[in-house]
Each structure stands twice: as C-alpha cells, then as structure tokens.
Amino acid sequence: MCRTYFFTNWNMKRKILAVFLPLLMLSTLLILVSSISLIIRNGKAEALNNAKDKLSLVTGQTDQILSNITYNIKAFSTSSALQDAIRAEYPDNNYGNYMFSSTMHNAVHNIMEIQSLISSGYIHTRDGRIFDIKTDEIRAPDAEMDARYREIAAEKGRILLEYPADKSGAAALTVSKSLIDIRSGSCLGILTFDIKESLFYDSYHSVSDEENECFLLIDSAGTIISSENRDELQTTASPEILGLLEGMGKPEQKTQYKSGGKIPQETTAEHMLLLSSETENGDYLVVYMMRYYRIYKEALNLALFLLIIGILVLAAGGLLSSRLAQSIVGPVIRLADYADEAGKGNFDLPVPVHSGDEIGFLAERFGVMNHNIKELTTRIYNEQTQKKEYELKMLQAQINPHFLYNCLDNISSLITDQKNETATAMVSHLGRYYRAILSKGRNIITIREELELIRAYLEIQLIRIPDLFTYEITVDEDILDFKILKMILQPIVENSVIHGFAGFKNSGRIKIEGTLENQTVCILISDNGKGIPEGSRSSIFAPAPTAIPKHFGLKNIQERIRLKHGEKYGISIKSEQGQGTQIEVRFPKTL
Incomplete structure (x- = not known):
C-alpha cells in the first residue's frame, strides 16, 4: 500500500523511467554476467596452458644448465694441462709456490667455459696445496678441508651437488669431484666450485611477469637456491611449496598442480596457482607461481570492455527513455515550473507552452489568471500605500490641533504676563513648524527641512517647559540635502519629549546624529528618558486593534x-527602562 502510494505520487517522467530503466538494466546485466562467465572460464584454461608452457620451457633450460655444468666439470677434471700441473714437482719454497700458482693459473684459465659457470672455488691437491680459482692464492688446508678432501676422494670421481658454503645467495649450489689421474687412475686431488645463481635466474627472468609471476628452483631438502625474490635465496620454501616435494622421484607425478597456495614473498593471503616440474636428475624442483589475478587478467580486460559497452547501452537506453518521457511530460513540467514561479510572485514570465491541445489551453488560462493576480496585487499594494498616508494624515489631524491649541494658550498666557518677546519667539517657531509640516503639499523633503521642523518643535517645547531638556543636533553636512519621507524623524523626537521625559522637571537630553554608511543614511536619535518597558517594546510593531495605539x-x-x-x-x-531610548532610522541615499 505504501509503495503504491509513493508510485502514485511520482511525476509522470519518473514513472516512465521507473518502468523502462529496470527492464533495460536487467537484460543488460544478464548478458554481461553470461559473457563474463564464459570469458573467465576460457581465459582460465588458456592462462593455465600458458603457465604450463612456461614451466616446461624453464625446466628444460634448467636441465640444460645442469647438464652443461656436469659436462664442463668432467671436461675440466680430465684436462691434461690441469693434471700435468698437479703432477709436476715443485720446490718447497716461495719460488716453488710461484711456479705452482702460475702453472695452475694457465691450466685453469685456458678452460674459458668453466669461468662463466662458477662464482668461486678451489682445487685441493694430494700434496696439501689449496689453489683458489678466482684469486690464484695458495694456502694450506685446514682440518675441515682435509676432512672434506677425504669425503670427496672416497666418491672416486662421482660429481656431488651440495649446498654452497657461501650463504649470500651469489652461489646456487656447490659442485665437487675428485680428480682422477687419466694415466694411473689415482686421485690427484679434488675440486670444489660454487655455481653462479645468476645462471638459473637469467633462464627464467626473461619469460616471467615480475608483477604477477614467480619462478623458484628448490632442492630436494626444500631450500630455495634460485628465486626472483632475492631475499628468499638459501631459505626454506613455504609449506605449500614443500607439499610439492612429496612427489619428487615418482615418475607418474613428474608435473604437479596445486591451487590455493600463497606466494612466499607476499605477506597477504592472496591465493596463487602453483605448478611444479622436476629436473631430469630428480634433485631439483622448478616451481611456477602465479596470482589468480594473472589468470583472469585477459578475461577481466574483456569483461571491462563488455562492462563499458553495457554502461553505454544503459546510458543510451536511459537517454532514449528520458527523451521519450520528456516528449510526453515536458509541457506539463514546464507548466508546473511556471506555476512555481508564479507562486513565488514572479508574474512577468511568458507562458511556456504554446500548443493546441488541452495543456496549451490550460497554459493560456493560467497566463490570464497570472495577469489578473498581478493587477490585483498591484492594486492592493497601492491601496496599502494610500492607507498609510491616510493614517499619517489622520495622526496629524488628531495630534496637530491639540498641539496648536496648547501653543495658542501658552502664547496668550505669555502676552497676559507681559512676556511679549517670548510670545513673539513662540509665534515665530510655531510658524516655522507648520510651514515645514505643510511644505507645499510635498511628502518627500530634504533632511535639512526635517531637522528645521524638529528644531522648531523643540524650541516651542522649551518655551512651554523651560529647562525640561537640552538637545544637540550633529548631522554631517554631506547628507543634509538627501531626500527623506516627511515626518519620519519628528514623531520620534516628539515621543522622547512627551513619553520619555514624562515626570521630568529638568536634566533631559536629546541627541540627533546623522551619517552616511555604504550608501545608507543612518539617523540616530537618543534620549536619557524613562525608557520603554520590555512589554511595550515587544508590541510596538505588532498589529493593534485600536485606531491610534x-x-x-x-x-x-x-x-x-x-x-x-x-x-x-x-x-x-x-531601550532600557530608566536608562533612556536609542532609535536608529536607516534609509537609502536619495538625491
């Protein structure tokens, strides 16, 4: 019932849009959701296939690197130049060490391929010399090196792939092998080389998307020996990745897939796709990790494209629906706006609808009604203005005769008392007072003339009641010739004398000040009389039932x-009772 009420009170345009737009939005949304679902499903399968292809490529390159390392180590260990350098007899002195170092340097560096594979390494000869591959230094082995020598020599020429002693990450693994004399089959010594981690890093870095993909090379113990995240080198892999190691060595699980893992270098629980593949020797696992966002990336781009199309379709549909609604209800809306402006008192606007239908007829009648209202309003305004002028004249008619009679009585008393000069002055002031009031029938006079009227009135009152008050008029000369409505200031001054000083015998003060502030004339009239009671102040401007309140x-x-x-x-x-009254009169500057 409530919904029906709201729908009934909607305007016509809103009703039309409320019907058409939801239907259009629903159909567009269904098409959009169906398209996105299909695109995501196909995009996921395609992204997964691409990930497997990349993993296969990187695994192949890793196998190639490991094979290359094995081949070069074998070739290096059987080099005749190297074995001749080790077999040779050298004096047990500095010169002998120099000869050994020079001979070994020439033998090692003639095999250029091995230099590109290793980051560091040494050769431990059977006679107890350690030759550093990188620095050509010769030193004596320590106890740990001797133990290492015996361990590797016991393998009788088998290549050992082990953890690197250097944990900085520069080396991925350490390759060790005993040097078997190709002539006698005896052990000439051992070699221990640290293989560069960059060999593996360069193999996958160029094919991975650094933002969304990551490759790891992990040994059978779960140690990361190569990674795009350099902080992970020589650290233990995450539990999700370690789970893939369980299948290492099982041919039927050569390539594994696992979802729902977390990329190790991220701190947020963002779901990942994990793919893994073992190397041919089974000692290492190549792991590929990709954010699900990467799987959906192309699908999301297409979905965004469809979303934009859907928005454009909705916008076009909304625009067409709006145009349809506007063509139907436009004249009604314009007429409603016209009525609203008329309600605000703007009756001068032209009728906005000119058509031959019912709305056009209604608009024409409405325009006639507005014209009649405007004329009626103007007439009422003029009548109210005349009414105020009549009230002023009525006030003057009732007050001025009483004031005149009092003045004539005072003049008569002055003459009787032989105070002829005072009587003459009073007659003079009375004449000036009434000349200012009449002012040749003008309703608008200058401020100068209004002040002359006030001076005449105050002088008359001072003759009637000497010492009742004093007055001061300080009005800027610049505003004296500005126009003012007649009898605007005099009634205020009269209130001060009659009501403010009622009961006073002397010490009354009246001050009149006048200035111009931002094109507004400000006249301030103040007295030190009785003041106006609070109850009377609040009712001064309230409608009064009596004719003259x-x-x-x-x-x-x-x-x-x-x-x-x-x-x-x-x-x-x-005004404060007992403190006096201050009245400010403000009106615009008029010449």
Whole structure:
C-alpha cells in the first residue's frame, strides 16, 4: 500500500523511467554476467596452458644448465694441462709456490667455459696445496678441508651437488669431484666450485611477469637456491611449496598442480596457482607461481570492455527513455515550473507552452489568471500605500490641533504676563513648524527641512517647559540635502519629549546624529528618558486593534520606510527602562 502510494505520487517522467530503466538494466546485466562467465572460464584454461608452457620451457633450460655444468666439470677434471700441473714437482719454497700458482693459473684459465659457470672455488691437491680459482692464492688446508678432501676422494670421481658454503645467495649450489689421474687412475686431488645463481635466474627472468609471476628452483631438502625474490635465496620454501616435494622421484607425478597456495614473498593471503616440474636428475624442483589475478587478467580486460559497452547501452537506453518521457511530460513540467514561479510572485514570465491541445489551453488560462493576480496585487499594494498616508494624515489631524491649541494658550498666557518677546519667539517657531509640516503639499523633503521642523518643535517645547531638556543636533553636512519621507524623524523626537521625559522637571537630553554608511543614511536619535518597558517594546510593531495605539507613530514610520524602500530599511530600537531610548532610522541615499 505504501509503495503504491509513493508510485502514485511520482511525476509522470519518473514513472516512465521507473518502468523502462529496470527492464533495460536487467537484460543488460544478464548478458554481461553470461559473457563474463564464459570469458573467465576460457581465459582460465588458456592462462593455465600458458603457465604450463612456461614451466616446461624453464625446466628444460634448467636441465640444460645442469647438464652443461656436469659436462664442463668432467671436461675440466680430465684436462691434461690441469693434471700435468698437479703432477709436476715443485720446490718447497716461495719460488716453488710461484711456479705452482702460475702453472695452475694457465691450466685453469685456458678452460674459458668453466669461468662463466662458477662464482668461486678451489682445487685441493694430494700434496696439501689449496689453489683458489678466482684469486690464484695458495694456502694450506685446514682440518675441515682435509676432512672434506677425504669425503670427496672416497666418491672416486662421482660429481656431488651440495649446498654452497657461501650463504649470500651469489652461489646456487656447490659442485665437487675428485680428480682422477687419466694415466694411473689415482686421485690427484679434488675440486670444489660454487655455481653462479645468476645462471638459473637469467633462464627464467626473461619469460616471467615480475608483477604477477614467480619462478623458484628448490632442492630436494626444500631450500630455495634460485628465486626472483632475492631475499628468499638459501631459505626454506613455504609449506605449500614443500607439499610439492612429496612427489619428487615418482615418475607418474613428474608435473604437479596445486591451487590455493600463497606466494612466499607476499605477506597477504592472496591465493596463487602453483605448478611444479622436476629436473631430469630428480634433485631439483622448478616451481611456477602465479596470482589468480594473472589468470583472469585477459578475461577481466574483456569483461571491462563488455562492462563499458553495457554502461553505454544503459546510458543510451536511459537517454532514449528520458527523451521519450520528456516528449510526453515536458509541457506539463514546464507548466508546473511556471506555476512555481508564479507562486513565488514572479508574474512577468511568458507562458511556456504554446500548443493546441488541452495543456496549451490550460497554459493560456493560467497566463490570464497570472495577469489578473498581478493587477490585483498591484492594486492592493497601492491601496496599502494610500492607507498609510491616510493614517499619517489622520495622526496629524488628531495630534496637530491639540498641539496648536496648547501653543495658542501658552502664547496668550505669555502676552497676559507681559512676556511679549517670548510670545513673539513662540509665534515665530510655531510658524516655522507648520510651514515645514505643510511644505507645499510635498511628502518627500530634504533632511535639512526635517531637522528645521524638529528644531522648531523643540524650541516651542522649551518655551512651554523651560529647562525640561537640552538637545544637540550633529548631522554631517554631506547628507543634509538627501531626500527623506516627511515626518519620519519628528514623531520620534516628539515621543522622547512627551513619553520619555514624562515626570521630568529638568536634566533631559536629546541627541540627533546623522551619517552616511555604504550608501545608507543612518539617523540616530537618543534620549536619557524613562525608557520603554520590555512589554511595550515587544508590541510596538505588532498589529493593534485600536485606531491610534500608543506607539502608532513608530509603527507607522517603520511601515512607511519599508513600503518606500524595501524590507532591509526601517527603524531599530534599543531601550532600557530608566536608562533612556536609542532609535536608529536607516534609509537609502536619495538625491
């Protein structure tokens, strides 16, 4: 019920899109998922075949390297030049050592192929000399070397592949063999060479993707003797890889496959594909590792391509659906926007729909209604403006006669008391006061004229009640000729005299200041009178049921200024009971 309610309250365009877009998205999604599933399945099989081909290639190259090492070691050990150098008799002195070193150097370095295979090594002769292959140094063997000599000599010429003594990773393995005299069959000594790890590294580095693939060469004990991750050299392989070693030596398990492992050099549990293949001699295992991402890489690229196509199809479908919806509901939407603008008070916009159908007729009638509303609003505004002017005149009609009668009574009393000069001054001020009020029927006068009106009023009040107050007017000369609505400031001053100083006998102060701030005229009128009670302050601008409320003048001033200049202008009141009142009048600069 709730869903039906929401759907019913949707606009027409949303309803059309809500029907067409889900259908389009569902069909596109089904096609996309089916295509991706097929591509991934085929891509996985292809990637696996490629991985097996690479593993087979690297295994073959590893076998070739091991065979080459075996061949060269055999050739080196049977070299006649080498055996002659060892058989020769040398004096047991420095010269003899020099002759031995020179002869061995020539014999070793004439066999160039062996130099490209080894990183270090030595020859231990039967007479107890150690000759370093790389440095040509001669030294005496230690106890460990003697034990090693006896162990290798006991193998009677068999090639031994062992762990390298150097654990830095420069050597992959150590090759040892006894030197059998080709003439007599006796043992002339032994050779021990460290085979370069780079031989194996170079064989697979060029065919692997460093980012997603990794090759390892592992011996039967699980030690990594070559790896693209240099930190793994001469370390023990991970448990997943060690599991592959269980089948080494079994012909039916020559190549194994295992998934779900983790690449050793990664710290995250990212699933891997593991493939392994033994070397021909069965002593080493070549391991290929690849992230599953690598298997899916091509499939993901194709899937991304299909996804882009799907998005484009959805976008095109959405655009077409939107165009269809727009062509149907566009006029209605424009008419709704037109109605919204009219609701905001903008009645000057042209009717947005011009067609001969029902919507066009509705738009035309709506335009006529807007025109009528605009005329009615203008008429009401003018009537309100006139009403305020009538209220002002009514206020003046009710207040001014009373003020005039009081002044005439005061003048009469002054004449009776023989105070003719004071009476004359009062008549003069009264005349200036009423001339300013009448001002030839103008409703807008200058600030200078409004201040003259205030001065005349204050002087009259001071004649009537001497010493009641003092006043000060400090208005910038630059603003005196700016225009102001008549009787805007005088009622405020009158409130200060009548209400602010009620009960006062003297010491009253009135100050009028005027400045220009950012093209806005600011007139500040302050007194030290009784102040306005808090309850009265909050009701000054509230609608009043009576014809002339106590603070009608202030409310009237506020409304006259805002009707003339806008809501941002008007008066603000600050008053504390017993401390006085401060009223600021703000209106725009007008010449």
